[in-house]
Amino acid sequence: MRYVIIGGDASGMSAAMQIKRESTQDDQIITLEKGDYYSYGQCGLPYVISGDVQSTDDVIAKPVEVFRQKHGIDARTQHEVTAVDPNKQVVSGVNLENDEPFEIEYDKLLIATGVRPVKPDWDGIDLNGIHSMKTIPDTNKIITDLQSEEPETVTIIGGGFIGLEIAENMREIGKHVRIIQASQQLMNPIDYEMAKLLHDEAEQQGVELIFNEFVQRFEGDQRVEKVVTDQGEYPTDQAIVNIGVKPNTDFLDPNVFDLNDQGAILVNEYMETNINNVHAAGDCAVDYNRVKQQNDFIPLGTTANKQGMIAGMNIVGREKSFQGIIGTSILKFFTLDVARTGLSEKEAESLGFDYRVVSIKTNAVAGYYDQQPLHLKLVYEQDSRKLLGGQAVGTTGADKRIDVLATALYHNMSTVDLLNLDLAYSPPYNGVWDPLQQAAKKTL
Template identity: 45%
Template sequence: MQKFVIVGGDAAGMSAAMQIVRRLPDASVVALEMGDTFSYAQCGLPYYIGGDIPETDNLIARSAETFRNKYGIDARTYHKVTKIHPSEKTVDFINMQSGEAGTVPYDRLLIATGARPVVPEWEGIDLQGVFVLKTIRDAERIREYVRNGEVNKCVIIGGGPIGIEMAEALSASEKKVTILDRNPQLATAWNSEIAEIAKQHMEENGVLVKPEQNVKGIVGQNGKAAAVETESETLEADLVLLAVGVAPNSELAKDAGVQLGVRNAIQVNARMETNLPGIYAAGDVAVHYHRVKKKDDYIPLGTTANKQGRIAGINMSGEQAAFAGIVGSAVMKVFELGLARTGLSRKEAEDLGMEVEVVTINTKDHAGYYPNAEDLSIQLIVEKSAGQLVGGQAAGKSGADKRVDVLATALYHELTVHELLDLDLTYAPPFNGVWDPIQQAARRF
């Protein structure tokens, strides 16, 4: 009987486990998860806190009991892996509830330990009312604190997707929300013109946005967060959310001799294999090949984790599959606004030595004469010499995601900006104009 061990029970880990049991029904599959929940939707946590999702059970795709009873996977919660022994092909663990230590053997091992929130070494980090958001338990603690505590003023440190989505979630509880970022703009993965649209929309919805803020620490009173101190001012805060980024949980792999790559993520090939025989890695702990940059990158997203987990599981089962890579697509909700992007930003392209031209148009999401047409901003980033499309971004209350999905497909197939004009895209007045907004932008080149 072939023995498979999965370290990590979320998107990548359990996507791989399901591929293995479907292909090798008689195999032994052990999944070790240090938390209490398997296969939950991390991206849905802000919407649970904001009240759009009533219960955390709605965020769980499959429970540990389902994996055990329906699929025959030995899914273990509260099991923390402490060491990997590649030469012996064993994994040491500790049961975090009983304190009992143990070892499990493997023929093939998948490291799917994900990523963790970055927690800066600021004074006051351990005060009551200071939170990160990663797990269901994190979300439950935040929601309970907001609803049961004396919380009126919230400060979010970090202007990326989690920070922005949580600004909306906390505003839904009628709290005064301030969002701080050390960069000149929020949403640094987006170009400044598109990010500015998001900033203005947040301010229209009552969120105070303060870029270029260097945080020094968190001030407490009676053991609770009371204020956030920056280099320029002190902001009162009953709740502080740290959303300054994530780092891959790759220490376990490194200690075992697994090679690391960009941003200390685990280096893998297209088959999700590491440098050590029989050991694979996938998801937020692994590197992600970027098709536009033509090199490995680290952009941890749930979509990529599921894809890489599937590829890992197929290859671990003895079949052949390759990860095609990413093009850097992302979308987030900013109150009523959709903010989407794919490919390279202006800065990313210039950092790679490209000379690019950027065109931004402000148009409507469908035919302007049809009722309820919404403003839509589209931006194309094009490499000048060959007219190669290298990126695209959009912001609007309707249609931003649709347009960026088209651009992501164009990037996957390496279309030029002029070839966008040849795409046969749908048209009817309630849905589009005779020239789709991305084609309107392409005509400017």
């Protein structure tokens, strides 16, 4: 049996290892990676800028040689797949090292190609000093540019997860940081009143915020010198553009493969595509959202690893279904932890839920022990009080609450159920009523 996997990162190699455990000596596992690196933690890359993570090498979980030598996987680098022929069960592409074409037949295929940053067609986008951050080479280019050009002002286009993490780490090395955001707030997945806490933190940390402005072009003589929006001009020495991601599925024929509007591959609970013997997993595929009860597209490393494992099990005949996502995430932004799960109020409204919200400001631990303010918001159905989502922002304790809330959402619990939970209490960790339960009491 020949198993072919396109993509050598989280979902691809989770699947490869799962297949390896179930395969025989006669089976062949071939992985095709367009870049040079396998299995690395992309979420750690912004912290290499400040030195909190010493090197991009430190985020590599397993070098490609380990897969080849220890696990016997035919792990290839610099192999870009450009087409899949489901009728012949062949993948074809180009070996970028020698510019030679290749064709490989498969018995089972997994597409795990991930996503890439959106590159807008703004004038000047290719000037020196303009970067995005998604891969190890991206990060190394930014660091080399910082060291060689010593920019004083860094402008970040996009106030999402990566943009905010880059902002924090750029400030840590003494750069003047500006964030330009097309919407009215940072972190669009959370509601405005929670995002306002991030705005206050950014200003306290010396980050310049520009809202409701749309970048039109970059200007400069070979190197970027200015960002021009629809409302103003901003001098800059370096720019980092992270305004979203797009699934790496351009090599698939949309008349053959079922894709959603964003280009993500439609899969069922067993990670099967609409094509026989072809599975897909990770950021290039859709996620079933348990709260929305519909397919979603929230590319996260946690989901990619789970989907890859499940795809690998199904590929070798061990039936296992993917149970879906809740939409849980967390971000460190200077002194704040920012976490969310399920639906925001904005999402609940747009999806037509008959919802209510409760927001509180409380203390993450016993008030007499320490002052650790925590802002908490719950979204729930009006009549049933079934939980729909929540957000937490504070200097400590947001991670604990959001994980409890994510577990509750997974099990379709209500705010009343939250009150019945037996949660840990000790003054350094909590009050006698956990903040989640304080909020839940207000829904009775």
